[in-house]
Amino acid sequence: MHEALGKTGTNELAAVPRELNLGCGLKRREACLNVDRAAPVGPDLVWDLNRYPYPLPKSRFRRIYASDVVEHLENVPDFIGNAHRLLVPDGLLEITTPHFSCANSYTNLTHRHHLGYFSFDYFTTDNELNFYSDARFEIMERQIVFQQNLLNRFVRRLANRHQSTYEQQFAWTFPAWFMIFRLRAVK
16 A cells, blocks of 8 residues: 555556455455555554544545544544544444553553543533534444453443443442444534
8 A cells, every 4th residue: 555545646556445444453454445554464554543634535435444543643623633544434434442440551661641431421412521622423332341250231231321420430349341432424
């Protein structure tokens, strides 16, 4: 792949997949353009996601995956803004990230951010603090995921029904594992 896909010709652009896997690491997706800064993992495009803007065509992608990526970045609002720029109208951004109560959120020394259930509300139209970015999304789905055991089945149901109560009162007693967000680009 080219270093600057945003400057490719029409014929070359037709070959670019319509799905994007940002920060792919070892989790390559076959139907996607896989992007990572680490050349040894074999991405289609070697690019540091902390460098903006991304060298990819605007409004090109139907779906962007960011699995275990945002917690490592220098600036989450810039990342979200760039993902929004790359998505087609109504395109989906799927983010997987550790919940702040997960021990791995703090154990991994490369994590810069510790996120919660409401972290991406800042990019919705109705949030009073949405001035960090012009990018707007509708939250289609979000869930807190727990390691599987009998107790956590019960805790998972309560945490996903009463998110504020869980995060404010029970997250440190019954730590979550990770979260999944599916955000629809509003353009």
